[in-house]
Amino acid sequence: MAAVTPKIRSRKDGAAVPLDDFDKRLLNQMQGSFPIVPRPYAEVATALGVAEDVVLRRVAELIEQRIIRQVTPIFDTRALGYKSMLVAAKVDAEHPWRPAKIINEHPGVSHNYLRNHEFNMWFTVAVEPDSELGLDGTLDVLQALTGAESVRQLPTLKLFKIRMDLDMSGDTAALAKAAEAVAPAETEPQPYDETDRAVIRATQGDLPVVSEPYADAARELGMPVAQLVEHLEGMVERRLLRRVAAILFHRRAGFSANGMGVWKVPEDRILEAGGRMAAFRGISHCYERPTYGDWPYQLFTMAHGRSKEECDAILDAVQEEVGCIEDRATLYSSTEFKKVRLLYFTDSFKRWEREHAGV
Structure with missing residues (x-):
């Protein structure tokens, strides 16, 4: 297979759309502090010191301008019993679009990127509990369909952090600042019932940008809005729902680079190192994953920056803070093939398995 080096998106600002101070404050609020209440936009407006209609209008404009991708509930895949993992595949480096299209057609693939490595296609895939x-079996089918030379399964062994929340106002120093270390999170499936399934089906996907965004879902479910909101709050407590938030188009929001830092550390320092890495504001994801003979890295971190240089600064600060690094590599994405929120409890998963594997 011919080796190629994909173009890394590294130019400062990239395809970013200019945002003023109010937009940045609004986006920070929508990402990290969007409340689960009957009228969430009114509370966002109060926090920002403006009228509710100002927030509603500007959020709609930011969606139209493809800065906000969607405002949506973020349910916990693992807590719902779905099996998921990160996968690194070695596909034809000269013609990656064909295998990307095949991989993207699986309803459990939420992210798929081309990265600057021999294992050049990186995607996350989930399958239903049943x-x-x-x-x-799913990966066997995908490997056969794509003709991938090799596939590496990289399931989560420990989850230290998963929170995609871009700091619109913080500078490089803020993103590269260490904070208190964090403990690994629970990843075991949690119990849920048919009411939970119905609530997920009714609320998943794009929430309407209106004063009462849960009203339509509540009517569909035959319950008052207040009862639906209370149920969603309970799902947060039970770890089925991580939060409701705005998801951004990174590059158009100004974050034109993302670097996957992978780290080899002493076995007896994994827990300590992972917790310290996860504490950095500029790190959105941190996991322990298995190693292979050709892949010695146990810890994975995702850094997001306004440039490749800012990502490098974040990862350099992580290395300096942790101090026990035996080896490090950084994989930059050159193409985003797919990025979506999974839709749960639909017939698309079973349909894909019937069409591609006859089961």
């Missing part, structure tokens, strides 16, 4: 194929 999947006939399971993850192993």
Whole structure:
């Protein structure tokens, strides 16, 4: 297979759309502090010191301008019993779009990127709790369909952090600042019932940008808005729902680079190092994953910056703070093939397995 080096998006600002101070404050609020209440935009407006209609109008404009991707509930895949993992595949470096299209057609693939490495296609895939194929069988089918030379399964062994929340106002120093270390999070499936499934089906996907965004879902479910909101709050407590938030188009919001820092550390320092890495504001994801003979890195971190140089600064600060690094590599994405929120409890998963594996 011919080796190629994909173009890394590194120019300062990239495709970013200019944002003023109010936009930045609004986006920070929408990402990190969007409340689960009957009228969330009114509370966002109060926090920003403006009228509710100002917030509603500007959020709608930011969606139209493709700065906000969607405002949506973020349900916890693992807590719902779905099996998921990160996968690194070695596909034809000269013609990656064909395998990308095949991978993207699986309803459990939420992210798929081309990265600057011999293992050049990186994607996350999930399957339903009652999947006939399971993850192993699904990956066997995808490898056969794409002609991937090699596939590396990289499931989560420990989850230290998963929170995609871009700091619109912080500078490089703020993003590269260490904070208190964090403990690994729970990743075990949690119990849920048919009411939970119905609530997820009714609320997942794009929430309407209106004063009462849960009103339509509440009517569909035959319950008052206040009862639906209370149920969603309970789902947060039960770890089925992580939060409701705005998801951004990174590059148009000014974050034109993302670097996956992978780290080899002494086995007896993994827990300590992972917790310290996860504490950095500029790190959105931090996991422990398995190693292979050709892949010695146990810890994975995602850094997001306004340039490649800012990502490098964040990862350099992580290395200096942690101090026990035996080896490090940084993989930059050159193409985003897919980025969506999963839709749960639909017939799309079983349909894909019937069409591609006859089960």
